[in-house]
Amino acid sequence: MNEFQRIAAFLEAFSLRPSPGGPGDDAALLPPTKHQQVVTTDAVVEGVHFSRQTFRLADIGHKALAVNLSDVAAMGAKPTWAVCALQLPVGFSDKDLRALSSGMAALAAAHGVSLIGGNVTKASQLSVTVTLAGEVPLGRRAMTRSGARPGHRVYVSGPLGSASAGLEVLSNAKRQPSSRGPVKVDPSWEALVLAQRSPSPHVRWGLEAARFASAGVDVSDGLVQDLGHVCEASEVGMSLETGALPVLEALLLWCASEKHVHRHALTGGEDYVLAVTVPPSRAREFEQRLSAVGQGAFPIGVVTRTRRLTVDGRERSGRGGYQHF
Amino acid sequence: MNEFQRIAAFLEAFSLRPSPGGPGDDAALLPPTKHQQVVTTDAVVEGVHFSRQTFRLADIGHKALAVNLSDVAAMGAKPTWAVCALQLPVGFSDKDLRALSSGMAALAAAHGVSLIGGNVTKASQLSVTVTLAGEVPLGRRAMTRSGARPGHRVYVSGPLGSASAGLEVLSNAKRQPSSRGPVKVDPSWEALVLAQRSPSPHVRWGLEAARFASAGVDVSDGLVQDLGHVCEASEVGMSLETGALPVLEALLLWCASEKHVHRHALTGGEDYVLAVTVPPSRAREFEQRLSAVGQGAFPIGVVTRTRRLTVDGRERSGRGGYQHF
Numbered sequence: 001m002n003e004f005q006r007i008a009a010f011l012e013a014f015s016l017r018p019s020p021g022g023p024g025d026d027a028a029l030l031p032p033t034k035h036q037q038v039v040t041t042d043a044v045v046e047g048v049h050f051s052r053q054t055f056r057l058a059d060i061g062h063k064a065l066a067v068n069l070s071d072v073a074a075m076g077a078k079p080t081w082a083v084c085a086l087q088l089p090v091g092f093s094d095k096d097l098r099a100l101s102s103g104m105a106a107l108a109a110a111h112g113v114s115l116i117g118g119n120v121t122k123a124s125q126l127s128v129t130v131t132l133a134g135e136v137p138l139g140r141r142a143m144t145r146s147g148a149r150p151g152h153r154v155y156v157s158g159p160l161g162s163a164s165a166g167l168e169v170l171s172n173a174k175r176q177p178s179s180r181g182p183v184k185v186d187p188s189w190e191a192l193v194l195a196q197r198s199p200s201p202h203v204r205w206g207l208e209a210a211r212f213a214s215a216g217v218d219v220s221d222g223l224v225q226d227l228g229h230v231c232e233a234s235e236v237g238m239s240l241e242t243g244a245l246p247v248l249e250a251l252l253l254w255c256a257s258e259k260h261v262h263r264h265a266l267t268g269g270e271d272y273v274l275a276v277t278v279p280p281s282r283a284r285e286f287e288q289r290l291s292a293v294g295q296g297a298f299p300i301g302v303v304t305r306t307r308r309l310t311v312d313g314r315e316r317s318g319r320g321g322y323q324h325f
Numbered sequence: 326m327n328e329f330q331r332i333a334a335f336l337e338a339f340s341l342r343p344s345p346g347g348p349g350d351d352a353a354l355l356p357p358t359k360h361q362q363v364v365t366t367d368a369v370v371e372g373v374h375f376s377r378q379t380f381r382l383a384d385i386g387h388k389a390l391a392v393n394l395s396d397v398a399a400m401g402a403k404p405t406w407a408v409c410a411l412q413l414p415v416g417f418s419d420k421d422l423r424a425l426s427s428g429m430a431a432l433a434a435a436h437g438v439s440l441i442g443g444n445v446t447k448a449s450q451l452s453v454t455v456t457l458a459g460e461v462p463l464g465r466r467a468m469t470r471s472g473a474r475p476g477h478r479v480y481v482s483g484p485l486g487s488a489s490a491g492l493e494v495l496s497n498a499k500r501q502p503s504s505r506g507p508v509k510v511d512p513s514w515e516a517l518v519l520a521q522r523s524p525s526p527h528v529r530w531g532l533e534a535a536r537f538a539s540a541g542v543d544v545s546d547g548l549v550q551d552l553g554h555v556c557e558a559s560e561v562g563m564s565l566e567t568g569a570l571p572v573l574e575a576l577l578l579w580c581a582s583e584k585h586v587h588r589h590a591l592t593g594g595e596d597y598v599l600a601v602t603v604p605p606s607r608a609r610e611f612e613q614r615l616s617a618v619g620q621g622a623f624p625i626g627v628v629t630r631t632r633r634l635t636v637d638g639r640e641r642s643g644r645g646g647y648q649h650f
Contacts, residue, residue, distance in 0.1 A: 025469050026399035026543045027365035027459070033357055039441060040352035041408040041456060045448045074351035083366040085410075085454045116364060123370045124450045129410045131366060131456035134352070144350050218351045 006120045009097050010086065013105035014115045028116035030081070035135035036142060037080075040071040043129040046089075050197075052126075054170040056182050057096055058103030059197040064128035065104045067220065069111060069201035070272040074218035076143040076210020077134030079203060081116045082108065084130050087123035100128070103198075111203055137207070143216030148234035148277040150305040152214050155286075155297045157202040157274040159195075159248045160223055161261065164268025166196030169254065191250045199272040205295050206274050212286035213276035222267040224316050227275055228309055234277075237308040240301035242266075266311060277303050331445045334422050335411065338430035339440045353441035355406070360460035361467060362405075365396040368454040371414075375522075377451075379495040381507050382421055383428030384522040389453035390429045392545065394436060394526035395597040399543035401468040401535020402459030404528060406441045407433065409455050412448035425453070428523075436528055462532070468541030473559035473602040475630040477539050480611075480622045482527040482599040484520075484573045485548055486586065489593025491521030494579065516575045524597040530620050531599050537611035538601035547592040549641050552600055553634055559602075562633040565626035567591075591636060602628050 044050055044064045055063075065082065072079045084104070088097070108115060113132070136142045169192050173183040185193050209216060215234055219226045223245075231237055245265045255261040278286045283299075290297040308315050369375055369389045380388075390407065397404045409429070413422070433440060438457070461467045494517050498508040510518050534541060540559055544551045548570075552563055570590045580586040603611045608624075615622040633640050 026396040026541075027363035027402070029400065029461075029467050029469075030362040030364065032359050032361060035357055037355040037357075038352035039355065039406070039408060041410045041442060041454075042444050043410050043412065043446055043454070045412060045446050047449065048447055071351040075354065077352070081364070083364060083456055085366045085368050085456075087368065087370060087452065117366060119367050119454075121368050121370050122373055123452065124372065125448055127412060127448065127452075129366075129368070129444075129454045131408055131410075136354075142354050144354075216351075 003120055006097060007118065009094055010101045010118070010120070011115070012098065013101040014108060028083070030116070033135065035138060038072055038075040038077040038134045038136065038142060039131065040068055041129065041131040042067045042071065043127055046126040052182070054182050055197055057099035060128060061100040061103030062107050062198050064130050065107045065113070065132070066199045066201050066272060068130045068132035069107070069203055070218045070220060072132055072134035073201050073203040073206030074143065074216050074274055075134065075136070076140065076206050076213070076216060077136050078207060079111050079113045079132060079134045081114045082130055082132045083117040084115060084128065085119040087121055087125065087127040089124060089126055090122060092126065140210060143206070143210045143213050143276065145215050145217055145230045145233035147214035148230050148236050148303045149214060149279070150236055150303050152277040152279050152303040153283050153299055154227070154238055154240065154301040154303060155276050155278060155299050156219065156246065157205040158296065159246045159251070160219070160271055160273060161251050161264030161268040162192050162195035162248050163199060163270035163272070165251050165254050165264050166192035166194070169193050170196060189250055189254060191248050192254060196270065199270065201272050202274045204293065205290070208290055208293055208295065209274065209276045209286070212278050212282045212289070214279055216274060216276040219271050219273045219275050220269060222269050223275065224266050224309060224311070230277065231307065231309055235307065237304040237306045237310070238301055239304050240311045242312050244298070244300045246298040328445055331422060332443065334419055335426045335443070335445070336440070337423065338426040339433060353408070355441070358460065360463060363397055363400040363402040363459045363461065363467060364456065365393055366454065366456040367392045367396065368452055371451040377507070379507050380522055382424035385453060386425040386428030387432050387523050389455050390432050390438070390457070391524045391526050391597060393455045393457035394432070394528055395543045395545060397457055397459035398526050398528040398531030399468065399541050399599055400459065400461070401465065401531050401538070401541060402461050403532060404436050404438045404457060404459045406439045407455055407457045408442040409440060409453065410444040412446055412450065412452040414449060414451055415447065417451065465535060468531070468535045468538050468601065470540050470542055470555045470558035472539035473555050473561050473628045474539060474604070475561055475628050477602040477604050477628040478608050478624055479552070479563055479565065479626040479628060480601050480603060480624050481544065481571065482530040483621065484571045484576070485544070485596055485598060486576050486589030486593040487517050487520035487573050488524060488595035488597070490576050490579050490589050491517035491519070494518050495521060514575055514579060516573050517579060521595065524595065526597050527599050529618065530615070533615055533618055533620065534599065534601045534611070537603050537607045537614070539604055541599060541601040544596050544598045544600050545594060547594050548600065549591050549634060549636070555602065556632065556634055560632065562629040562631045562635070563626055564629050565634070565636045567637050569623070569625045571623040
């Protein structure tokens, strides 16, 4: 297949909105917009973010978009369009490409994201780089990291530590490789593995939370590290309680000790959960609204004036989260 | 260096406009816009698009942005913002990162492009993926590939075949590697090598041409292949004359035969020259306007009703241009 056939194969799974410029132009053409826009870019790279022993190709396509959706969600924006730059190793087949595409297309459709452009090149290593845009609903403000004030409550959107535990599960399973496709894991750990391989970005949660929150962030590098960024940008501290951290029952079963549970929940990367701070005057309404739309909101602590992040009263540095280098 | 220090090192060379969301948020925040927007993404990959034996790191940073600028130019749009996703191999130093960044930052500054976000990850192979947006000036239309009509004249924005000849020069030079840095080449071929290593995208030309052109395209995969896309989208043919193709004197000197010259000019990739079609009624005004702003416009043929692309009367298929796979 040449480049154009490869692009066509990749695009098959997507339902494409016609662009005013028509497909195949040098760039996609978008109409003017009354909305504030948000833009983010993130990549998943073979051997760094996934291996083909532990991920299906559809998972890789899904995750490449999911990590970007989580960033847009953390801004309280509605995802709109994406472009996708693929680096494909020699021997990456037509069938492989369609499998990769199917995972991304399904998630794009679920969130109303239009794929408006892309690029395909060969490389030694499979990677998928997505740039995703979103729009801030009219009359609302984007969530940023700098608005947390002492006394505001800290909430997260879902269970913590699942994805990093899922990686442990997959690493262990890898030692007994099955003959075909990605490794099989014990059903007990399926929820952990799912969080690692196929995370569900909390887009609806972010849109609702932005109406109440003073600050928001995406917990992708570990809770302590990411909340550390909010503390720094807002010039505040936080006091968190381990007893309040939401975790899956599977995580409790997987971990040998409470310490191990807390390590995952506090420093495990790739959860793609959102964390926000909410003024106490709006906390009740916030919780009611999230509950009304079928979403959970888990209070885990409070913003403090002293610029330290403490867990059960003990100071934590931002270190210990996921380090990219 | 951790990821955040790496990002900071990369950003040093850029003059960053403050974002309403502040730096370090999960996504960049952009204001509403009355302009139609264009968006494109393109990557340069080590061993595919460049080697560090023949490119300086600053060239790589430059080229990663240049290839995207050319796409935006081909739409008749003004570049506005970019995001940059870096994949860095182990051992890629702080100094290397600053060198890469310097080349991109200089070109971004020259074209008024704001770098609004990015991502850094490790990988086995150096690659730089840029997503670039532009805006169509108010009251104007974007250039697309579908507006060419029989009788319209075909123009290009500059010399053809230089970049692919430059690659030949570099490949030959590579056989006698110098001890430090990229290979040295004979000054006679400097213009060809410059076109390969450090192309100047024709942004101003595209903005001016869009006021007159019925269709436009970026000649990045070879003239015949890229004009073939215009023919297909516009449901027309074209008749080109080799005698009219603009080429550098260095190309004539480099090539052993006229046939070799024509091969580069007709099928050589990576020129990042623009090609447009202009209605005959507007051709004179188009040429005068381009000349008035110090830009050349080279007529190379005419759009035909018969849906064939001919060169000196002989039919050419779109094949022979750059094949990405």
